[in-house]
Amino acid sequence: MTAPASTKGAPAAGEERVISVREVSKIFRPGGRPVSALARVSMEIRRGIITGLVGPDGAGKTTLMRILAGLMIPDSGEVNVLGMSAISQSLKVQASIGYMPQRFGLYEDLTMRENMDLYADLQGVPEESRPERFQELLRMTGLSAFTSRLARRLSGGMKQKLGLACTLIRPPQLLLLDEPTVGVDPVSRRELWTIVARLVREGGMTVLLSTAYLDEAEHCGEVIILHEGQVLGSGPPNDFKRQVKDRTFAVRAGGIKKRDVQESLAVTQGVLDAVIQGDSVRVVTETAALPDAATLLPGIENVSIQPVPPRFEDGFIAILRELRKGEGTKGSAAAVAPALAKNKANGDHIIEVRDVERRFGDFYAVKGITFDVKRGEVFGLLGANGAGKSTTFRMLCGLLPASGGRLLVDNTDLRHAAAAARSRIGYMSQKFSLYGNLSVRQNLHFFSSAYGLSGQRRTERISSVLEQFELSGYADTRSLDLSLGHKQRLAMACALMHEPDVLFLDEPTSGVDPLARREFWHRINELSGRGVTVLVTTHFMEESEYCDRLAIMSAGRILALGQPGDIKAMAATPETPEPSMEDAFISLIMADEQAGDSR
Amino acid sequence: MRMRGLVRKELLQVIRDPSSIAIAFLMPVVLLILFGYGVSLDAEHVPIALVVEHPDAETAGFTSVFRQSRYFSPVGFREMKGAEDAMRKGLVDGIIHLREDFSRRTRDAGGAPVQVIVNGIDANNARLISGYVEGAWSTWLQQKAIADGVAGVPVQVEQRVWFNSEMRSRNFLVPGLIAVIMTLIGALLTALVVAREWERGTMEALMVTPVTMKEILLGKLVPYFFLGMGGMALSVTMAVWQFGVPLRGSLAVLFASSSLFLLVALGMGLLISTLAKNQFVAGQVAIIVTFLPAFILSGFIFDIGSMPAPIRLFTHVIAARYFVEILQTVFLAGNVWPVILPNALALLLMAAVFFGIIRRKSRKRLD
């Protein structure tokens, strides 16, 4: 069985418009307040290619996907899918497209086979053609060995592939995938892209895929950037890169920590963006000219500046910066430029983790991990959902007893320590976990009182963090109504009210836009500069570059531990002499699986 | 084929996730036992103080009636003061006071006064107790009239209680309870399962396949209808075997009316979850709109006819009200069509209204 597009002599890829959207708006009213999810969005999608819908959480990606699938009616505008109106002919549209919702739409208490049977029934796939089709899909997704396993017991990556298989049971002409790669480990992400690319190449399928990972945009034939309900730009990824042509450089400064180099570069005039990449700092400038080392990093020697090819992300950031020009700062005005060459990360061990395990029933969430964190260090835990990062954090903060092993934070076990010991740590949990119907000020007030601040000191601290986190304008807003980026800021502000020595940040940057992420890391750098020890988890591989040291976790175990450069070096091969962190992660997982097989 | 797929999926989920089986089978058993034993209006062995100031043959005749009655467990006193103390402390629920001159005054024209004091706090219970006392008193009068060879009271009441001659309150409470419990269970079953699909995001995946909304709803209704009927059968069995309630009507009528009622209850649940889309809210609403109204306003314990007119009018939208009436009749009286038909018709109408609203409210849309 192949998709109809390839058999019926359809127009060549890229000519025909499969989707066209005109002036679509959608407003939601949670709690009576109108929130614009989509504001006069227009776009077109061509046949036979992968189109990426890129944007942070809350950009309107899911709403747009649902409107295309006929699951939502826009307030105004036209939506045309495969020549039919998704508004008035939604049933017909649904009969000819495949759609995978964000959580894959699987029944957790059904087995893999039963899920596939259900969707075959619903799609009207005849009984006799099923064995062949199922086998084809299982081979493609590599799931043949697990057909009788309950969907609940599958890993994130396997669920994602099963979800895809279920939507492909009756090959659709158009495939809509809503954030298929979120929370999935890099190996599975790569596999998914391979499968999707093959569907397009061999089956002539058209795919629209939404994602918050900017690096994935590079794999798309065309990209549409959605931001706060508006299309910021669309076209092939190269168009976006072209905008920042000759404006991207790799800067190295010998003898100085790259994080400090990045911090100073970020506040330099004429620099749009500065991020750490590998052993250098990647800089995007405002104009296309090789910058002068003396203006970039005055007073520092051994500065080398090399032009590098632009990435999609550079283009995106340039667009965002342009958009936010009116809003003034780059999030750095409040910051004091960090003292260069200050290096405090040579102290004693403030955190000790020895052979710690945590069992839930017969399932090991954490299985014998050991690591140390030095005072003033930024330490990262890297891994996919379910790797055991959050469990480790919860044990360190004394929220969860360990099933075995020893955890010490500043020589105390927080599970049994006196209440006062907890006032030296700050904790920001995975999801936005502050009191939603309290205002920003009330939240700050509560947490400062919780840490025993009172009177003058409390008032001072509150106004100082309001300023520091640029929340003054929102002090009386209900925190539920803040944008995700602002919520994240508030959460961090609350965790820092009492100026803790150790800060635990659990996935602080997931879902926020790239600018907010940069701002976030900037604050972390600043804290580290002041001697605060920071532990952070993330599933963005590139963020690991900001850490002094990191541990890569998978299935409850630490696969590698060390400085980013060392970990990458472990994965270097003749073919890829300079692997990215993602490459390193994948090769570590592969090696681990092979070791597991031979064990 | 699509329906078959949906029903099979639902059944598999029921088997894998025991919570709906627990709701359908465990909950009625637990609730029925709890209510069946916990709610009883039959006062027996009521502790009562018998104050006899001057015991003699006459007073012995009088008190023996009380001592022999299964309704009373009398405690003897010689003085009023002790009895009054006992009543204040809640040790007895009533006082029968025979004065010193009781025997002498029985020969007076007006007869000897017997002071009866009941604790009126629980008015219903107080009334039942005074009824029992009056019964005991007339028994004594008759015995005495026969013994003395004189005429008794001019008019005697000869009572015949139909359908429930022993006046066991359980006989009417248990069938009523079945209606209350099935309202809760029917609504809870569907309310939670549909809301679960919304919450886990599977509804979105279902909707984008070619299934129609009607098929999705039917696919939910069919399995839970059978599950609910299972719970119903279990309750009826318990009513008959465990609580000894007579079943005078036919099983066929019971079955037919139960199916009708279950449709209403499941429909209510579907409607709740269609509007709520969240298991927590759906559960909350299901409990609020089903349990208390069914308990108070269905006539299962409090007589609807004696409620004030506005509240009486309101009871007409409580589905359990019709089912209570059908159940009490089918269990205790038999197949009385003039009672069953209008009530069944009302249930049918309610089912039609619920499914009509569901049909209108549940478009294949997420907003």
Next chain:
Amino acid sequence: MGARIVALMIKEFLSLLKDKKSRVVVVVPPILQLIVFGYAATFDLSHVPYAVYNEDGGAPAQDLLAGFRGSQNFLESAFITHEEQIRPLIDNKKVLMVVHLGPTFSRDLLSGAPASLQVIIDGRNSNTAMLALNYANSIVGSFNEEWTKEHGLSGPPARLVARAWFNPNLESRWFIVPGIVGLLTLVVTMLVTALSVAREREQGTFDQLLVTPFRPVEILIGKALPGFIIGTFEATVITLMAVFWFKVPLLGSVITLYAGIALFLLSAIGVGLMISSLAVTQQQGLLGAFLFLVPAIILSGFTTPIANMPQVIQDITLLNPMRYFMVVLRGIFLEGAPFHILISQLWPMAVIGVVNLALAGWLFRHRMY
């Protein structure tokens, strides 16, 4: 420590009362339930339909029937002439009762032979039947008294002089309404406390709370006090409505009443927080609250006397704080019972409260997964 608890309380109140839905939950259902319970939950009968089957045309028969006709409790709705008409009337629930006077009624009565009045009653609801029979009996009783007086017959050797203490007119409402004070206070307190920890767990704020220097005791107090204040407020409003709207007498001292309310709230909050700390999600909290509330209400003596239950179940009710509070409420409202008589009811509530609060506090830290 004081300032921290105050902060915790303020937060608790803010997050409860700033949310429209929870404001509604605290205010609307109690008032609705009070009205519905107050008016609908009554065992008093009025206008019970009955039919007359009078085969005797005599004047004494008419006199007796006039007694029925004059009663508020009965409503004559059919007059029948054949035996066969009885069954359909009762079967179809057209009437609850048929009053039957045989052809020899007047003759027997005048000749001094015992005359009998047959009352056929629908026993499907045995409680209603029993009450209607009692009403019928007292109508016949007064007729008998009149008759003996008028005809100079020797009366019965003894007559009953009945009186009811505490509720002389035997009004159901006097019984039910004080009970509602307990019922609604329990429901609202449970909803406020049973979901409070579960909600924070679900939203992740409980973790945030536990990593602060708060001690479990402080969290416990911070969570318990708002429930206590809301419960007291609720009880006060309902008490006021009971006294001024439903005109139920409040004979006992207000201080004793509040002592009872305080101890009852302690036990209710204890159970609520216990459920809350066991539950991981709000849904579990709700289900737990429901599973506690239903038996607690049924087995409290709120509608039906505990004495009527089988012994095993009576023993189980000893664990139910509501059971004690019902006695306390009715004692204070209707009997004017002083504090020392109620001590036996007060201490069990205190014990239940303290044990549950201690367990809840322990569970805060130990149930985390």
